[in-house]
Amino acid sequence: MPEAILDVQDLSYSFRTYGGEVQAVRGVSFEVMPGEVVGIVGESGCGKSVTAQCALRLNPEPPGFRRGGRMLYKGEDVFAKGERELRRMRGAEIGFVFQDPMTYLNPTMRVGAQVEEVFAGRPGVSRREARSRADEMLALVGISDVARRREQYPHELSGGMKQRVMIAMALVGRPSLIIADEPTTSLDVTIEAQILELLDDLRRKLGTAIVLITHDLGVIAKMCDRVYVMYGGKVVESGGAEDIFYRTAHPYTAGLLGSVARLETDCDEELKAIEGTPPDLFSPPPGCPFAARCDYAMRVCRESPAPEYRLEGGHRVSCWLRHEYAEPVELPARCAPEAAV
């Protein structure tokens, strides 16, 4: 079995604030294999971005600090690395695509120079080479007329173009891993489809592994090989994309799937909203984070955290309903469409 590029073991990460300690991530484990697309899905405040940003130590420290666990990139703990090493890793080893290209591109720099800047201060890459590699990458991400575009400023580009520039910046150092944090959330559907196809295409061409962080189940369905569902700072369910969508095992995942309107949803049918709001991470509940909103919650769910149960084919779920003493329940699973099989 090949070694994981990113191996996260029982990671806990908190922020110290005036109001107390925010336990943003509480014991998360996951791994990313070379060349695969891993999705992390969850709602705002579930800790998905904080987890991903740990890979490059992008969370402000302080107030952020690691409470426990490890995050290994190619076998080395990123929390043991110094600032110089991290600087070298950023862009060259791990590329990052942020949600809002408007705020992450420098408005006072031409876009070509921003892509080249990835090579600044790196040994072995001349100015001219940096320039030609930047141009090559801009063309690869689908920017036409590179010679003119590279001299433009971010405000002269449309949202989709800016996101392409962000992706070019993330890819130009030929990283082995790209972390894309909500890469298409601020884009329109037709542009979103273009960007997702671009990412998929680049993965095929360059063999880059991708961690895709999103709240959009549609994006997950289209792109991901494996999926981790996060809630309240924990991974509640993980498995292959088909496991998550067709053999849903956690009530939260089922609730999430039931609450999105789909094209075939009948207008008379009520959407199954998940009542209530996510837990307060200043004082997270001792048991399952979803217990307060869960239709199937038992007493044990509120009192102690659920163990992780292994189901078939790498599908895992942290839910007390799997315990041998729990009464079996039927979650509203989605039927796989026969025609598409």
Next chain:
Amino acid sequence: MSVAEREPLLSVSGLSKHFRMSRTEVLKAVDDVSFDVREGETVGLVGESGCGKSTTGRCIVRLHEPTAGAVRFAGEDVYAPAGSRSADRERKRRLCKGMQMVFQNPYSSLNPRMTVKDIVGEGFALVGRLGQKERDERIVELLRTVGLGAEHMSRFPHEFSGGQRQRIGIARALSVDPRFIVCDEPISALDVSIQAQVINMLKRLQAERGLTYLFVAHDLSVVKYISDRVIVMYLGTVVEQAGASELYRSPLHPYTRALFSAIPEADPRVARGRARIPLKGEIPSPVNPRDECRFADRCPIAEPVCRSRRPPLRDMGDGHRVACHLA
């Protein structure tokens, strides 16, 4: 009487909103848009950013003064010269009682220095004088309607989550007991599990109070779910309109087809099995558009006729209208 036979509650005809950018440049955000909304129905207005859907909604409730065209609400012309300033003010009061708006961003559409009680109760000035006690009772009742309670009255907007704020915005819109509400992307700033709560609530309120909605959104699945009829806009113009199920079953305009093929479906086999109709390039600038089909540059089936003149909105039967020379 079926929905189709009733007089329209709102009728928009030839509505245009142009913004002058410089001496030679005019941004045509909305350009000659016409449609009707009948009492009790929900009309979805969809399109990508910059297509003019929000501007259209804002022109209807008088947040923008249109450049041309007319808006009639409940038999009254919203923009006709009123004669005197007091007559105009009087008409504005009447219109505000009849139509309200729910805004996209629940973080910027509530005044952070006002309590929930003041935000929701502000509209009562339009309804007439109320005593302190009656006023409070009505505010509590409104808050209950949207799933909040009396204990929230003296709190400030920052103490609430996004979904709760959107509920406050809806309570504010309901306070004057309107007939018609423009919902401008009411759920796009909310989390998935909260979106369903708000959608269900909007549907329940419609059933209970007989409300009429213009639902402006870019999420095509939600629009299909909530709307009776759907209007698709592109670059300031209406490209297609039809009953919701009819439109999604057989879209006629090439833009509508491309848009539907790009919907991110939350189902891996459907999402991966479907062929997307690729569109060339990106939405062009709405500044100084030429007199041609606005979609011609990106259209996969464009022909010379598309560039010769702008296609009119033609009725293809059963109220399914499309603006395409080739349909």
